[in-house]
Amino acid sequence: MNEERMKILSMLSEGKITAEEADRLLDAVGVPAVGKGDHGVGSDGLPRYLYVNVNSFNENGEEKKENVNIKVPMALIKAGVNIASLMPEDVQGEINKAMNEKGVKFNLSDIKKENLDEFLVALRELEVNVDGENERVRIYCQ
Amino acid sequence: MLPVIMRLKVKNEEGRGVNLYIPLVLVYLLLLPFVLIVLPLGWWWYNRAVEKEGSAGKTSLKLIPAVLTLLGSLSGTEIEIKDKKSEVILKLI
Structure with missing residues (x-):
């Protein structure tokens, strides 16, 4: 798991960001979302x-x-x-x-x-x- | 929905560069005072258009949501340019 992804997931678990924001950030770092129809x-x-x-x-x-x-x-x-x-x-x-x-x-x-x-x-x-x-x-x- | 994050990554041949995640909400907030300043001018322009063109001038009001839709549709735009020495990535999310 890369560093950026880990950071986003830890921010999500700490409640610093919402699930939607985490999804957008994962998209931004190039992690494809599953089942989004992209x-x-x-x-x-x-x-x-x-x-x-x-x-x-x-x-x-x-x-x-x-x-x-x-x-x-x-x-x-x-x-x-x-x-x-x-x-x-x-x-x-x-x-x-x-x-x-x-x-x-x-x-x-x-x-x-x-x-x-x-x-x-x-x-x-x-x-x-x-x-x-x-x-x-x-x-x-x- | 308007784009909320802009990712800008620029890397040069020495491996140095920037990787920015810019929250566009801040940019929108910074632009807000300018929009408020321009509002009276916009109102004057709108009234002038209605005076000059009648009901056809009223369509100019529809431009506001249309422009916002255009900005919103920019969400998802990605541009990546890479070569051996450098890399530029621009994403609007």
């Missing part, structure tokens, strides 16, 4: 996180200690769309215009919550694997 979809069937992992390898195929791991909550997308829907029409128009100039025909007001849920459900199946000579990139949702 490694699957949420109770609503939607993926909870978008993961981006980049690993590099040397010429012998051994993994170098050069990694980038990013975990983004999907709730962030929902919250972003919610804010976008509250934007004044002229601001939305400006965004649509800028996207059009970049070649993306896009109407911000067309993104509805129901469509977003469908999109997020579809993302459950998303998995992008790019294997290069020295790098491997993996993008997936869970």
Whole structure:
């Protein structure tokens, strides 16, 4: 058992922190919680996180200690769309215009919550694997 | 729920670095006086928006819970960048 984990558990047993706080701290030190559904979809069937992992390898195929791991909550997308829907029409128009100039025909007001849920459900199946000579990139949702 | 703990770990090639667990409640409390100072300005801005745009201006009030939701959804974000010499970890819990 590592030192940080021991410290958190002793703080819990001494009553300095609550069970919920201990759970959060264990998450923070990298101890995975059991049965929390972190490694699957949420109770609503939607993926909870978008993961981006980049690993590099040397010429012998051994993994170098050069990694980038990013975990983004999907709730962030929902919250972003919610804010976008509250934007004044002229601001939305400006965004649509800028996207059009970049070649993306896009109407911000067309993104509805129901469509977003469908999109997020579809993302459950998303998995992008790019294997290069020295790098491997993996993008997936869970 | 707003993130309550921010973990920031930075380690350099000599193995020295910091491993911080920052209780964000303190940050929120520190920001509170600034929010209270800005409130009258926000109220003036809101009234101006309602005057100018009518009922459409009232949607600006909905921005407050929307921004709080956005901040809350940041909870669970993790960024880890490691190489042979250094390591940076940022987690919002």
